[in-house]
Amino acid sequence: MKLQEIIEICDKHKNIIISGHIHPDGDCIGACYALATILHKRGINASVVLEDVPDTYDYLDGSKFLLETIKEDIDVFISLDCGDKDRLGINAKLFDSAKTTINIDHHISNTKFADKNYVLDVSSTCEMIFEIMKDNMDLLDKGICESLYTGIIYDTGAFKHSNTTKRTHEIAGELIKYDIDFTDITNRVFYYKTFKALKVTGKAIDNAQLFHNDMIIITTLTMQELKENNYSKKDTEAIVQILNEVINTECAVFIMETEENTYKVSLRSKNKINVCEIAKTFGGGGHIKASGCTISGNLSEIKDQLINQIIMQIEE
Ligand SMILES: [Mn+2]
Known part of the structure; x- marks a missing residue:
């Protein structure tokens, strides 16, 4: 044309x-x-x-x-x-x-x-x-x-x-x-990002932890942490991508509390892990290397469930 x-x-x-x-x-x-x-x-x-x-x-x-x-x-x-x-x-x-x-x-x-x-x-x-x-x-x-x-x-x-x-x-x-x-x-x-987005990303980085021989990186933000500084959902958009930049990790997970005992989960992977499959087991979906889901329940149990699902794929 x-x-x-x-x-x-x-x-x-x-x-x-x-x-x-x-x-x-x-x-x-x-x-x-x-x-x-x-x-x-x-x-x-x-x-x-x-x-x-x-x-x-x-x-x-x-x-x-x-x-x-x-x-x-x-x-x-x-x-x-x-x-x-x-x-x-x-x-x-x-x-x-x-x-x-x-x-x-x-x-x-x-x-x-x-x-x-x-x-x-x-x-x-x-x-x-x-x-x-x-x-x-x-x-x-x-x-x-x-x-x-x-x-x-x-x-x-x-x-x-x-x-x-x-x-x-x-x-x-x-x-x-x-x-x-x-x-x-x-x-x-x-x-370019807002100062609030920078600060909330800093908080999320501070909360990050490694699991399973440092192959899995997870961070969480509770409603309390979000409310303290009036952070909005939009301010948190870059967090999971930044976690996924950590060298030698295979899978990055960002868990954010959206309502009491309800968590929005964002997943990213670098190579072999299909995070779409993991999101699907919790009723979510997306792409092979970027997906998401919403899970209700206790935070530490949700974290354990996600880690188990990821490990199952690593060891496949
Ligand atoms: Mn286009």
């Missing part, structure tokens, strides 16, 4: 909506903002509709195209970074009402749910948006480059994940020509 094709479709219409998946991430948001900016530069009044955009991405200039509510009928609906229609969330209704639909995505599981579908197995939707612009490089500007760079680093874990290719690096190279502050973008996307 080329940008010209999208422009030709949009030129015939008035109400153009760009959207993406629920719980939008850096790639989804970056791609929507970049495409909206590109279309505006060609005189097309496209708007972005996304639910609950994290304030992490407020630095992106394209956020000015984000609409709160849509009243009018939709002519063209462009779905970005979304594998199936259900993942559009409440915006699936807008998709259904549109006269023409376009789907641009990099999830191999994409169900090709639109009138026009463009699905490639590449690092990110932002990488696809860059490629679409091939014949219109004059439209590229600093704001668009910041959006595309944000999406590429988000989905590749800053060029760390196996979806990173030579081409991904080449595109990033083209983007940094526009004098974008890539250090600041990387810090905002991955590292």
Whole structure:
């Protein structure tokens, strides 16, 4: 697909909506903002509709195209970074009402749910948006480059994940020509945190313990500890990942009390342990290396049960 094709479709219409998946991430948001900016530069009044955009991405200039509510009928609906229609969330209704639909995505599981579908197995939707612009490089500007760079680093874990290719690096190279502050973008996307998040992480690190020949690392936070400093759930997001960074451990567990005797458990693994299986035995789920569940009961018993399940997998 080329940008010209999208422009030709949009030129015939008035109400153009760009959207993406629920719980939008850096790639989804970056791609929507970049495409909206590109279309505006060609005189097309496209708007972005996304639910609950994290304030992490407020630095992106394209956020000015984000609409709160849509009243009018939709002519063209462009779905970005979304594998199936259900993942559009409440915006699936807008998709259904549109006269023409376009789907641009990099999830191999994409169900090709639109009138026009463009699905490639590449690092990110932002990488696809860059490629679409091939014949219109004059439209590229600093704001668009910041959006595309944000999406590429988000989905590749800053060029760390196996979806990173030579081409991904080449595109990033083209983007940094526009004098974008890539250090600041990387810090905002991955590292900057609130002081409260830093303090609660410190508390969790302080509580951490090793088990089973130092192969399992576990930490806990009780409601009492969370309340003391008014910590919220959002402040605790980075904790389990930090535990998993301890060298030579196989499995990291973060147990947080959410109600009296009810605990939210987050699990991460490095190599052979399938934490999704462990979460499933407690009614949860997720991915092989990242999963979660909620368990009710006594904290020390819950800890013992989790340790036993992990040891069973280590010794398999
Ligand atoms: Mn993506």
